[in-house]
Amino acid sequence: MPSARSSMLDRATPETKEQSSETTRPVEFRGAGFAPVNSRYAGWIALAIVLAVWQLAGSAGWVNSLFLPAPSAIAVAIYKLATSGALWQHLSWSIMRIASGWIIGTIAGVIVGFAIGLSTLARGVGITFVSALFPIPKIALLPLLILWLGIGEEPKIATIALGVFFSTAISVYSGVDAVPRNLIRMAQSFNVPFHAIVRRVIWPGALPSILAGFRITSSVALLLVVSAEMIGAQYGIGAFVLQAGNLMQTDQLLAGVVILSLFGLAVGKLINLLEARLLHWR
Amino acid sequence: MDLIADHISHRFGALDVLDDVFFTVRAGEVVAIVGPSGCGKSTLLQILGGLLRPGKGRAELCGAAPAGSLNPLTFVFQDFALLPWNTVEENVAFPLLHTSLSAGERRAVIDDALRRTGLSDFGAAYPKQLSGGMRQRVGIARALAVRPAILLMDEPLSALDSQTRELLMEDFVRLLADGSMGAAYVTHNLEEAVRLADRVVVLSRRPGRIREIVSIPMTRAERGAAGAREQLATLQGELWSLIRKEAIDAEREVQHA
Numbered sequence: 174m175p176s177a178r179s180s181m182l183d184r185a186t187p188e189t190k191e192q193s194s195e196t197t198r199p200v201e202f203r204g205a206g207f208a209p210v211n212s213r214y215a216g217w218i219a220l221a222i223v224l225a226v227w228q229l230a231g232s233a234g235w236v237n238s239l240f241l242p243a244p245s246a247i248a249v250a251i252y253k254l255a256t257s258g259a260l261w262q263h264l265s266w267s268i269m270r271i272a273s274g275w276i277i278g279t280i281a282g283v284i285v286g287f288a289i290g291l292s293t294l295a296r297g298v299g300i301t302f303v304s305a306l307f308p309i310p311k312i313a314l315l316p317l318l319i320l321w322l323g324i325g326e327e328p329k330i331a332t333i334a335l336g337v338f339f340s341t342a343i344s345v346y347s348g349v350d351a352v353p354r355n356l357i358r359m360a361q362s363f364n365v366p367f368h369a370i371v372r373r374v375i376w377p378g379a380l381p382s383i384l385a386g387f388r389i390t391s392s393v394a395l396l397l398v399v400s401a402e403m404i405g406a407q408y409g410i411g412a413f414v415l416q417a418g419n420l421m422q423t424d425q426l427l428a429g430v431v432i433l434s435l436f437g438l439a440v441g442k443l444i445n446l447l448e449a450r451l452l453h454w455r
Numbered sequence: 456m457d458l459i460a461d462h463i464s465h466r467f468g469a470l471d472v473l474d475d476v477f478f479t480v481r482a483g484e485v486v487a488i489v490g491p492s493g494c495g496k497s498t499l500l501q502i503l504g505g506l507l508r509p510g511k512g513r514a515e516l517c518g519a520a521p522a523g524s525l526n527p528l529t530f531v532f533q534d535f536a537l538l539p540w541n542t543v544e545e546n547v548a549f550p551l552l553h554t555s556l557s558a559g560e561r562r563a564v565i566d567d568a569l570r571r572t573g574l575s576d577f578g579a580a581y582p583k584q585l586s587g588g589m590r591q592r593v594g595i596a597r598a599l600a601v602r603p604a605i606l607l608m609d610e611p612l613s614a615l616d617s618q619t620r621e622l623l624m625e626d627f628v629r630l631l632a633d634g635s636m637g638a639a640y641v642t643h644n645l646e647e648a649v650r651l652a653d654r655v656v657v658l659s660r661r662p663g664r665i666r667e668i669v670s671i672p673m674t675r676a677e678r679g680a681a682g683a684r685e686q687l688a689t690l691q692g693e694l695w696s697l698i699r700k701e702a703i704d705a706e707r708e709v710q711h712a
Contacts, residue, residue, distance in 0.1 A: 358506055359536035363526055363550035363601065373549070377540045454540040454581050 242424040250428035259413075264432065266408040267398050270326065274333025275394045282338045282390075283383070286345020290379070291371070296346075303342055311336040312400040319405070329401040336397045337390040344386025348379030381455070384448050391440045399433065410436075456518040456527060456604040457481050458639065463502055463512035464662075465495065471662035472498050475512070478656050478668060480605055482518065483634035485675075487648035488641045490658030490666075491698060491705035496641040497609050499663065503639055504528050504607045520604050521635065525554050529603035533610040535590045537582040537597075544569070544578035547596045554601075568596040571630065588619035595626070606638040612647060620647075627651055628675050645698075649690045650678055657697050660705040667697055 224244050230236050231243025238246065254260035288295035289303070311332050318328035352375050360370045402411025410429050417425035458480040465473040472495040480486045488496050501507040503514045505528065520527040530536075537546050547568050551561050569575045572592045582590055591611060598606055612620040624647060631638065631651070642648055648655050649671055657667040671690060677683055 353536075355532060355534055355536045356538060359530065359532060360549075362504060362506060362528075362530045365550065365553055369553055373552075374538065377538070454583065 239421065239423060242427060246424045247427045247431060250424040251431065254425070254428060260432070263408055263410050263413045263429075264436075266406070267402065267410045267436075270329050270333060270401070270409065271394045271398050273326075274330045274397070275337050275390065277330070278334035278337025278394075279341050279387070279390065281334070282341025282386075283345050285338075286342040287349060287371075287375075289342065289346040290349025291375070299342070299346075303339060307339040307343065311397060312404075315401055315404055324405065329398070329406065332401050333394050333397045336393045340390045340393055341383075341386050344382050344389070345379065348382025348386075349375055351382055352378030381448075381452055384444060384452065387447075388441065388444050391444065392437065395433065395437055395440070456516055456520050456637075458503060458528065458605050458637070459515040459517060460499065460503060461512050461515050463499065463509045463514065465498055465502065465507070465510045466662075473502075473509075474662040474664045476658070476663060476665055477512075478665065479517075480637050480639050482604070483637050484653045485631055485638045485640060485651055487652035487655045488639060488658065489643065489645060489648050489655055489694065489698065490663055491660045491702040492643065493661050493705055493708070494658045494701075495661060495663035496643075496658060499658075500530075500607050500609050500639060500641050504530055506530075521602065524602045524604050525556075526550060526601035527604040529598045529601055529606055531591075531594050531598050531606055531608040531611045533613055535582070535587075535594045535614075537590055537593055539582050541581075542578065543574055543580050543582070543585070543593050543596075546582070546593050547574075547600050550597060550601050564600050568600040571599060572596040572626070586619070587615045588623060591615065591623060592626070595630070599630070603636055606636055606640075608638055608640045610642055611640075613643065620644075624650055625679075628679065631675065645691045645694045646687075648694065649687050651675065655694060657694065660701040660708070666701075669694065669697075 227241075228244050231238055231241070231246070242250075251260070254263075285295075285299060285303075289299040290296075314335065315328055315332050318331045322328045322331060356374050356378065357370060360374050365373070398409065399411035399414070402409035403415045406412040410433055414426055414429035414433075417423070417429060460476050460478050463473055463476045464471075476495075476499060478486065488499060490496055498507065502509045505514065516527070538549060541549065544565060547565050548561065551564060554561075556564065566575070569578060572595050574589070574592055574596055577585065577589065582593065585593070591614075594611070612623055615623065628651065630636070638651075640648070640651060652671055655669045655671065656665060657669065658664065659666045669690075671678075673683060673686065678687060
């Protein structure tokens, strides 16, 4: 009988392939696909190909340059806009309107979103209003806002703010709802005060959803500023694009579109940086 | 300080969950709460810890909390409940931020809790960088930091693999050895119950009623000895015989729900 200290494990020697007398065959690999990987260069290469074909079509006269100017013509138009100072003049007006409307709409949306996420009363009232008013195209309210606020910057900024407000409020209260309840119960179990739970648990927990909301609202703001400027503005990228269209200056028109695209990309990059900085823990 | 479950009953809507549960966790004592799935073990623990109002009865404390205790009733959660945006050290510091401790005292408490749980070298790590066992150690360190009188442990090892569970059970035995902390320990694992508890409260299937309260006739130190394994296995078998039929009925009930 083995002593208490001796091991009862029966250590068998590992089997080797040679011990098997039958012929072997490899197991067929079945795990390929369904794992797309981001390619660093594929997008740029595809863009370069599209631009090259477009340029070739324009230079060879396959398409009428009035309907679709070549990329080189658009680049020249952008260069002239930049050197004349018109680009900055139009862009600065648009940026001012976007920034004002976005900040006002975001602040209001964050406050209302948190109220809906944390208070039964605010939720009961708020969700009804937000659900009823969110689907309205905000640009349709511009004429009414002009009546209320007069002709000037206020109705355009208010239109952007309204568009930003609803999306922000929804993303904020969805984010608050998505904070794991066990984290809130944990904080309560340590008698952490309400304001500290909001600041240290709910705010960081809701931040991924809030930043995702910012990505949407920045696009909404861009969309609305162009629309509002097309309806009633002398300066701004939207006004510039409309004027160029009216004068059949399609190279200028597309220059405006490219600038809008670059502006949207820049905002997207900014939000990427914010996410990388604030959500590094994910 | 004693924690008393004073004739606690509870229901969720039309569902009776607990029925007249009465027992006491005495100072320094570890009481395991076992029972079939859905018998209200976790609900009972939430009521005992003040996170849920009972339908009837109440949770009571008797006697003063130990000197320096910042949160006499402290939970250790099954899913660890760590703040993923905070480092290990910040998670342990979290319950101390709103106490009257000075910065120096807080530092000392955090260092002590990290040292006792073997986390001193992991203070700057984020939860996502840690294994399940290490995450639960952070949860334990956070609980120790507030110097609890009674730990309320809700299946603290059930999310872990069996090897990590063994290691953490050894940690629990060590932390509970001096009798300065009591614990109410909810588990479905009878091995954990007989290894760690002084008494085991056996609940019936839903609505959970006290079926039996069983004392474990050995100290925790004795249970670690090789010769005690047979006796622990016998105790575990006896507990299982108390629960088995109800566990089968409870499982069928869940399947038919």
